[in-house]
Amino acid sequence: MNFLSPWFLAGFALIAGPVIAHLIRRVTRDRFSFSAMRFLKESPPRLSKRSRIQHPLLLLLRCLIVAVLAAGFARPFLRRDLPLAPVNGAPQSVVAIVNVSASMQRAGLWPAARQKIADLAATLKDGDQFVLFSASAGVTELISRERWAQTPPDGRAGLVKNVLASVTPGWGPMHLDAAIETAVAQWEQMAEATDSTAHKKLVVVSDFTAGTRIAGLAGLAWPKNCEVVLTQLDPDHTGDAGLHWLGWAADTAAATTAGAPPPAAVARVSVTQGITNPARDLHLQLYDDRTGNILGPGQDLTVPAGDEQVALVPVPADAANGPLRVELTGDTETYDNKLWLIRPTPRSVALVYHGPHSGDDLKHARFYLERAVAGWKDPVVTVRGATDAPAAGAGQTPASQFDVVAEPLAAADAKALRDRLTAGGFALVLLNDPAMVDTAAALAGETGWAPATTARPDALFGTIDFQHPLFALFADPHYSNFATIHFWKPQPVALPAATKAAVVARFDDNTPAVLEVPIGKGRLIVWGGDWSNAAGQWVISTKFVPWLESLVERSLGGASHAAVAEIGDTGRLVSGPAQWRAALDINATFVNAPPMSPGVYELVEGGTTRLVAVQVPASESRVEPIPLDDFEKLGVPLHANPADSAAAAALTPPKPSPGTQTATVLEGRQKLWRWLLAAAAVLLACESLFSYTLARRAAAPAGAK
């Protein structure tokens, strides 16, 4: 029998209490009232020996209760069980995860983290396996199992030190759940390589801020014989103020100062204040990121602890049209005090209509095109005739052109248009007349196209390829019903066998209705019919405008994405292969890897280039410690509370006695104190019953009223 808290055995001394109490001769305190005291004489008091113990059985019971309670508090355990913790010589698989997210840039955290890892490595035995990961938005293996095994034991401390010296906290968010999943997978690899029953230990060294993502731990399957040690780091300064992007304000009048010209744009940012942050008075300032010049007067903010304040940052009208930067000063921790801004620049498209028709004639497509594109914010579309000159004084020349061909083109015009298409342009040909088929064939550069006759003057779309980008917008079954749109003047095309044209939609008689022909870098879309209310219901259907917008977006290289993203979340900006480059670094080259530090980047995707502001994740500003109970709720097999001295001792020198942890585990498994407590309760009940019996027996002769 061993005891985890043997100092409680001093409670056995309390047995002296009942012994002394039973030795003391009790002076009778009984009273008896009697009526005929006149005939009584006082009895001489009976003297009993002081050494005589009254009610020895009762005394025994009471002594037993004290002894059992003292033994229970001492937390006994038996050594005969196999210990869970590794004994000397039994190898264990240790995986360590060190947090390198942005919040670890706070003062005092990273040196402490390196020290904790170094201390952990020092406690490992020669046969132990060890893997070190750094974790942020992704997981990086700093020390692999093989590298650890290949390093001589006396060089392992140096290995850890050298590896950690080359690592610094980054700017990403902390996805701890993903890191722990990686660690669990690593255990499986270790088990395959060596003994699968080896004790598994995961040590997480982190600041465990509230922004740490741990939700993914809920469904994690933990292997047997594993334990997780959470080592929380304390920064030098508590609290933090953060700066976060909200968006561009639609109304610039709100931020206009008296006497000053209206700003070019107004950025809306949020300033969050930590609960324990001592800094209350903050200052916001806008800079030109390219030159570093101060823009505007700046703002003083007083944000109460735990509060969040939204601030409007006006961009002066005379500011250069380049990347901007907002900085927050007055905060101790500066890693999340900068924001990069890209001013919104709506794309412009010239929709060139090839046809003699005016925009006021509702029998022709131009009428519907002009009304469909009216009011678009991005892209901004202007419709003009092919023979019209660009609108004078419009300012900028539209960067892109989209051609809609509604009349047969002359050979020269067709060639010019085909050249534009080859260079990457988009054009739409409306087959409002059988003669238009030849124009379409000329633009496509193919022969053998012929107008096909349709059996019925009332046609519907029979099949539509919703996988094709032209109709992918309506792929959802909620929107894929085209059966209510009638085409009264369909003009299908009979295609030759050898054609590059892809039939995207067919009429219900299976004749081609909508074609797309790749021409160089561009695309030619052929619509089998006219766009007017006389030709069908297409132009007045609810699907017409979204379809047209998606087509124009496609001609511009894709839908307009937000030009702001957080580190670790830049993947949502791209839909395919993309390349990044720091916008202001003249030496930077395009790389495929998404950016891992904040700033302004050029994103090249699908032939288009745009600027993207990459910010520090907002979650990294939530630096309040996460309640470690949350890990238990998620089923994490915690070894002990990190605040516990036992857990802290596992990571900090001096080295703990191996037997201490073993004893704790044994005692925790056996829980003998519960049996002792139950025995004390039973003894207490017996003592109460016995005392009651004795008291009744003593009081029985007394009959006084």
Add this chain to the structure above:
Amino acid sequence: MPAEAPTPPARGIDPRSLLAIRDLELRARVVVEGLWAGLHRSPYSGFSVEFTEYRQYSPGDDLRYLDWKVLARTDREFIKKYEDETNLRCLFLVDVSRSMLFGSQGWTKADYARTLAATFAFFLHQQRDVVGLGLFADELVDYIPPRWKPGHLRRLIAALEREPAGRDTRLGHALEQAALLCRKRSLIFILSDFLSPVAEWEAELGRLTAARHDVRVVQMLDPAEQTLEAGSAAVWEDMETGRRVYVDPVEARAGYQENFAAHQRELNAAFDQRGVAHQVITTDQPLDLALLELIQPRGAARRLVRRRNQ
């Protein structure tokens, strides 16, 4: 116990059951119902008489008792002979001092005495006798003169039901006050434990008998008071004076019984000397049997009924 006391029947009403009845009047009714009709004679000639026999008139007889109807019918003089039995005037003096609060049976002597007095009063009231009540401790704390009127019995019982105030016993003073208040010749029952020294009340008792009252003493005792079979080695406290003494009843029993017997002898002598009937009733006796003992006619010297030949 007096030698002429009738042998009590083997069975009676269990005092434990009886005293468990909370209502005193109901308790009295339970005892009285079925009890043998009281044989009682007034010590004083009343105005209501009961004819028993005739005898020949002789000169000198009171002409009030001449039977004129017989004289008219037979022309002979007969005197009616009466026995005075009714209009018994009875007064109960009940001790309510602190010493009467002792009881080792689950009830006190005061409970028993109050029940006995109420029962007897109820019995007499049914016989249309006049009954009075005096409650005493260090003095006569409550006095209801003998009456017979509607509601009188209820008044008596209400007085008896009142919880005793718990004072010292000064029997002599109380008897002196009773003698002053009860002028007419009466049958007086004194219900007390008579544990106080005889010298404290002997003279006042003699004054009552000298006033030609028929005084009868009922000494209420708890069985433990006779034998000291109670209590344990503890500090014993005098209920009257509050004096505390460590007493081991085992050791003190013999001396106590001796002293108690001497006190009883002294009591008997005092009562005999003044012609006072003395009856000891213990609280474990069935109450109806105790009542029977009280109402049974005694020997010639202590007869309740005094015959008076007209």
